[in-house]
Amino acid sequence: MASNTTSQLALGDQGARQLANATKTAPTLETVSPRWLTHLLQWTPVEAGIYRLNKVKNADEVRVSCAKRDESELPSTFVDYDAPAREYFLNAVTTVLDVHTRVSDLYSSPHDQIKEQLRLTIEIIKEKQESELINNPDYGLLASVAPQQIVYPLTGAPTPDDLDELLTKVWKEPAFFLTHPLAIAAFGRECTRRGVPPPTVSLFGSQFLTWRGIPLIPSDKVPVADGKTKILLLRVGEKRQGVVGLYQPGLAGEQSPGLSVRFMGINRNAIASYLISLYCSLVVQTDDALAVLEDVEVGKYHEYPDTYKR
Template sequence: MSDIHEAHTALGDVAARTLSNATKTVPMMGTITPRWLVHLLQWVPVEAGIYRVNKVKNETSLAVDCSSLDEKVLPQTFVDYEEWGREYRLNAVNTVLDVHTRIADLYSSPHNQIREQLRLTIETVKERQESELINNTEYGLLNNVADSMKVKTRNGSPTPDDLDELIAKVWKEPAFFLAHPRAIAAFGREATRRGTPPPTLSLFGSQFLTWRGLPLIPTDKLRITNGKTNILLLRTGESRQGVVGLYQPNLTDELSMGLSVRFMGINHKAIASYLVSLYCSLAVLTEDALGLLENVEVDNYYDYAYDYKK
């Protein structure tokens, strides 16, 4: 009688997965950043989309005296104002999101398609907002630095001496530095090489390098061109005559500060449209509220390694 050899097999992974449900995440998007600048600014609501910055005229000519004991001889003075201050108008960052109703109806489990489409669109709009706050040709930070508030690096790489000189410019209650992550890394290397490694500070649950107690806030919206970038130092707040963000309150279909999402209807091709709008601007209330370190080199790894070995 011949031996009967039975083939023993088991259910394979591929076949088994036909009966299982995969746990699905919401869509991930690598362009989303923390947008620290938006969190750290004081935001001022604007009536009718216009914000006027009034300033004192001939501010150094105000007469006061404390040398005379004769009360009959007192200086007389008054504070004059510029007739028309600079007016800032809110800028609109907007787009129209289209979602086919068939997609929304059939494929909204476990994640709602319209909600996720809106979430990712809003994130993109907010990323553009931060970029405009820094780079806009009219109100962006880089284009509103007074010439007297600009500092050039001594050796290309950002050093503690450079940041100290920037602090000397914005010395009235500076709030934070704003720099590209690679510029912050370059500063950290230079400071460490000199034996003064920058301490860290915890904000919003994250760690930041600091210098003289001021955090270096990273943003990728400060561009790097030919290996060079800029570092900003800001004083913030209306009461401190600093830098303030501007937004329009009480928008129709407002979702968050200055942001609205409006349903525009469904067209004859069964496509639902949503208008996503964000209204914002930025104002520098006094010249000494904003300083700039120019020509910051970030591509000097070879020089750093060479100096370190020496």
């Protein structure tokens, strides 16, 4: 006797997936940031990796006068230079990338293994570059602030008054503020509390808060410790006697200014090696091109546990 119940059998999802091609993404890297600082700096090529900064000595002693009709009253003078001039040397951020040839031969579809390994390593090197531009103890921004260019907040949290104080230190054509994203958020809260929400400006397709028309640029490389950070204000460019980035042009295997990738060969273990090098430095041409607001309170460590990794 036949059963009145008919079983409905069909291919299930798990079995079907065995014949399906998954769409594979290129590898993502969570630590990659926009690196606005390197975009906003003006970069100068240097010869032989050396940049000599010449400064005027005792500018107040240069004598000039508003002469009357008698030209015999004209003063004579000259402009002296500081000696010796400080020399800046390019800093190298380098690594050697190793890729087994078997891996690149067999597993390079749909994504080229060598290309992706190089791309990710270069991203990490560029992140290190931005960190060095800010934190390097020899030439970084934080180490280059003159003592008279350091100010402190009035209350702890960053306020419009504090940023105005920074603007008195870098008043000649200031370009941008640079600080940790937490400080920008804290500044926004203070502005809202005072009823003066800061306007925004569009740069590189992104929106930035501004104060007095000067954008606040975020970088997670600005250090945060014990709930405190710093806010920098910069003037940039050689023509403005400001902050200037330095790089070495014409490198062998140059991929972008100051960055080179060179194939080093394949060893007896079938490992292909690539030397990745980035040469850069930074110079503050005059003291009044850079100022910093110290001890800016942005919150306690336990309130933002995931933002203090660097």
